[in-house]
Amino acid sequence: MISNKISKYPLNGLVLKRLLSGQTSPKRSEAEQSRGQQLKTTTLPNGLVVTSLANQSPIARIGVIVRAGARYEPLDQLGLTHTLRSMAGFSTQDSTVFGITRNIEYVGGSLTALTTRDDMIYILENDSSYTDLNLKYLSDTIMKPAFKRWQIKDNLHRQRVDLSYFRDNQQLVLLEALHSVAYRGGLRNSIYSPDFMIGKHSTEQLSRYVDQHFVSNRTAIVGFGVEHNQLLERVDKWFSMSKGDRGNSGQSKFIGGETRVDTNSEVTYVAVAAEGVGAKNQKEVLSLSLLQTILGTGPRVQSSEGKHTKLGEAVAKTTSDPFAVSAFNISYSDSGLFGVTVAASPQDIHKAVKAAVTQLRASAKSISDEELKIAKHSLKASTLLAAEDPNVLVEEIATQSLNAGQVISLKDYEKAVDSITVQDITTLATKITKSKGAMASSSEGKHTKLGEAVAKTTSDPFAVSAFNISYSDSGLFGVTVAASPQDIHKAVKAAVTQLRASAKSISDEELKIAKHSLKASTLLAAEDPNVLVEEIATQSLNAGQVISLKDYEKAVDSITVQDITTLANKITKSKAAMASVGPLQNAPYLEDLL
Structure with missing residues (x-):
């Protein structure tokens, strides 16, 4: 079925979690198969990066990632990528919405569209024997969207449903508010359209955005379950993209600040952050990921109260009511956010946030060898668990291809994690805790x-x-x-x-x-x-x-x-x-x- 997911965070962004499964299987996992196969990457003359993993799976997955996320929206067209995302699968210049839906669903396939502030992501999944047939529809969706006026109008209710789900998720509301105050420039843009822009994006604006940003040197294509030479042939056939860089630069600057959002929640949510690091600096990203793991990312077991982390122990001393606290580390291509989120009762939120920030500063100065050892095991395990999801793996490989022009293997990733020292973390963490801060809070206006x-x-x-x-x-x-x-x-x-x-x-x-x-x-x-x-x-x-x-x-x-x-x-x-x-x-x- 054609689905339009709301958002995603990269592998080294917010910690990715997977529910524990009670099922067992004699088959090798995706991650185990991936380790046994060789990733192959080719950069074409037009700048398009193609990566494949022939993992012998009967399911083929083709991911196309384009550096055209929300940060590149023109100032007078905010929310345009939200419209693009929700219209994936609508009519193109060569195919009708009925044709795309019927042909992909008829063979049990799916087409998914996702967005981040950096990228637009499209993923096609189907039986590998139908890949050639469905690649045409994936290509049409990305390169030849029609954006018919009546379909833009028909799509409005889907965007409003997206916004309704968004507003019901206080953590998403908090993170979007944090970005709006933390940055000047593109990274301030939300991945959700403002209310006043729903229905304001025209056929001409959408087509111009695709023409300017959906170019070869801003695109990476990843294929799982397909031989590399076959993938290159298919890319040459279906993705003859022009080269250029005609779009918005998406330039952003961390400025810090504070914002407060009135909501109908009886719990107060607060996020405090400083500028983190961009995804291109792997060592610094891993250093902050390990610090995030040491501080704690909330409960990992369903029945746990989350008190048995460094942040949890600190906040537990300030309140007898239920609470939640977690460190986060979000990395974009050239910047990032590192900090903590706290959810507590209105009467305790001040003490809870102060305790969490105090613990963050203390941990930035002092980390034991044993804490780092445990954190390395935990980070590698969570990454490998996330890599079990083939769609997450496709997105991560494509993102790495765009950021660095190459992909790090899971084996090299583990080596990179093991190479991080206490000094690496404390040096970077001390620098971050002394820099400008940003803060967002959401609660009922009665507070x-x-x-x-x-x-x-x-x-x-x-x-x-x-x-x-x-x-x-x-x-x-x-x-x-x-x-x-x-x-x-x-x-x-x-x-x-x-x-x-x-x-x-x-x-x-x-x-x-x-x-x-x-x-x-x-x-x-x-x-x-x-x-x-x-x-x-x-x-x-x-x-x-x-x-x-x-x-x-x-x-x-x-x-x-x-x-x-x-x-x-x-x-x-x-x-x-x-x-x-x-x-x-x-x-x-x-x-x-x-």
Whole structure:
């Protein structure tokens, strides 16, 4: 069946896990067969890299990976690769969607499309005797998509379903938020389309993107269950791609920062990261993978509570409630993220995150030989387990082909892991822990000051937020509240009472967190060139000069608690205005709040 998977992480990215199976088989595993066969790689004159593994399997798998992931999307076409991914298998210039689906499914095959920030990945699986027939449909899907307007429209519900699944997965929401604040440039782009871009990608935009990025020198093809010479012949027949580099460079820079996302979860999720390393530097990737393993990647046995890792032991001391904590190591072609994720109750999340980060810093300075020995065994085992999945193996081999132009064997991989020393890890880890950081958190909005106050007045859904609107000579500061008609009076009163209380008492810690958040949100807004143009023009008119981002950050840091409380007290004692919309029978009047 034609399937459209959401995403994947490479072998040396987030630790790959496989469920333990109770079944046994006398057949050799994929990994064992792979060890017994020789990987062959050929780089064609047009730059296309072809790798094969004739593993004697009756199933042939052909993977095509194109360096055209989300990071290469134009700024005004965000989410375009999400549309590409979800339209894999639709009509092409030579084949109808019915023809592709019927012919592949008729022989029990499958065509899968996946995306990362780096790459678009297509995998064809079928009985090896039908490979020649189905390669035409794989080739058409990649090189000759039609992007018919009515099919783009028909595809919208699939993208909305993707977004629905995405929003229900708090870990994915957290990681996407982390990327959005950690990077400037392509790696900030999400692998999911923003809501406002659903249905906005035209036939012309999609076709132009494929024409610019789906070129031979940005492509690798991997074949399992096929002889190398046969694969080269098939590639020559079906994948006559042009050479060039006409697309977006995808250039990215790690800038760090902080973002907070309101969700409907009763658990607070936090990710803290620094810039890791790119996938091209194998030694550094392995060093961080071993540090990740030493810190812990969550429970590996279903009944385990995950407390018996370094991170788990540290966080367990801060809470008696259930929690989850894990180290992660994500590598892209030229950068990466290394850090920890923590999930805990709202009342314990601050202590839990602090304990996890403290343990990360401590481990960066001190690792024993025994810990490293155990970590090496564990990392090699998890990699070999992941390699048992032939699709994971296809993706990994193709990614290595694009990143390095060659593929490391499992035997050489094990040797590379064994060569890493304690000094290698601590040197790199110390450097990372002293660099800029990025942080993302997600939880229910009621865990803000206003949210906590209003939550005490209602058990129904609500929304509350402070706002600050400035004009050239005046402005508005206040709160907005949305709640059920029966609770709106109490909710508004609670929000106004909290506003007045905060105007009189702000802690140094609250101000420190607010400064980080304000600077991060400003830097994120400045990523939008239209917002930046408007802001610069407004400053020019209002003050006759423009403040740089560096001076803006200094100005934010110079604000004191006294500055805020003095002005806030003045505002809360001045005249007020109020507007209400909706069923108003229980809505408060302004005089009720004064």
